[in-house]
Amino acid sequence: MPRQPLFVGKPVLVVVDIQQSGAMPAAEVGITHMPGHADRVAKATRLIAAAREAGEERLVVAGYLGIAYTSERIYRDLDTAREYMEKAVTELTRFGNLPDLAMVLASIGGVELQRGNIDAARPWVQQALDVAVEAEDDYGAVGAQYTFGWLEILAGDTEAARRRFVAALDLVAESDALSVAQQVEGIGVAALAADPRRAVTLFGAASKLREEIETPVQLPWSIWLEPADSIHEPAKRLAALASARKPASSSISASSAPRRTDSSRASRLFP
Numbered sequence: 001m002p003r004q005p006l007f008v009g010k011p012v013l014v015v016v017d018i019q020q021s022g023a024m025p026a027a028e029v030g031i032t033h034m035p036g037h038a039d040r041v042a043k044a045t046r047l048i049a050a051a052r053e054a055g056e057e058r059l060v061v062a063g064y065l066g067i068a069y070t071s072e073r074i075y076r077d078l079d080t081a082r083e084y085m086e087k088a089v090t091e092l093t094r095f096g097n098l099p100d101l102a103m104v105l106a107s108i109g110g111v112e113l114q115r116g117n118i119d120a121a122r123p124w125v126q127q128a129l130d131v132a133v134e135a136e137d138d139y140g141a142v143g144a145q146y147t148f149g150w151l152e153i154l155a156g157d158t159e160a161a162r163r164r165f166v167a168a169l170d171l172v173a174e175s176d177a178l179s180v181a182q183q184v185e186g187i188g189v190a191a192l193a194a195d196p197r198r199a200v201t202l203f204g205a206a207s208k209l210r211e212e213i214e215t216p217v218q219l220p221w222s223i224w225l226e227p228a229d230s231i232h233e234p235a236k237r238l239a240a241l242a243s244a245r246k247p248a249s250s251s252i253s254a255s256s257a258p259r260r261t262d263s264s265r266a267s268r269l270f271p
Contacts, residue, residue, distance in 0.1 A: 138171045
């Protein structure tokens with residue numbers, strides 16, 4: 001099922017690529033937020049109240065999501081982000097908007113991961129996956145599986161993480177180069193401990209894809225790495241290997257990087 005917008009005809013939300021978020025280390029999450037954050041939230045809250053008074057309930061949801069993702073991705077205010085994501089879940093459940101509900105449920109799980117609460121994150125991400133599958137929303141299922149992959153990385157189960165990223169890769173549309181790159185990066189991180197050289201090769205393939213769409217990756221590859229003390233050192237090793245890698249040495253080019261052709265393609269590429 002194609003990805004459906006929150007509502008047709010009006011741009012609502014641009015979700016910042018999680019790879020580009022410039023997240024702070026977990027130890028710094030509690031620092032004073034950037035100047036102006038409280039004022040912006042207050043202004044947005046007033047606009048949301050006006051939208052509700054005017055009967056524009058879908059604009060209310062858009063406002064909640066705007067506050068939530070701005071708080072999470074830009075200001076690193078996870079408490080406010082969580083609060084407004086939950087408000088959005090309530091409204092989206094009432095509307096029966098399953099694709100966007102799946103997205104927000106996975107995002108709540110992501111907030112809990114950033115806090116280091118792996119057990120608290122798991123049911124939210126599972127619910128997101130269940131909703132996406134019910135809605136036949138491959139886009140939402142990819143997002144949920146991707147988040148699940150990082151959850152398993154943080155939980156220390158790299159094989160489970162690999163399976164999640166491979167499952168996501170099987171659902172990614174051929175034209176979605178960024179999503180392909182993200183899943184390949186995840187598979188690379190999962191492979192790091194057992195086969196660092198293979199991990200770097202996978203990152204080389206993902207880097208080629210990102211070059212094509214002019215979306216360079218920044219280290220670390222995911223904000224999920226930030227609270228994971230147990231994988232900081234492997235992440236540093238991968239960063240060192242990647243910085244030393246010569247692009248020409250990669251055995252996988254952008255044209256031969258994994259793309260979905262059938263349900264077993266990813267499994268053949270990444271046994």
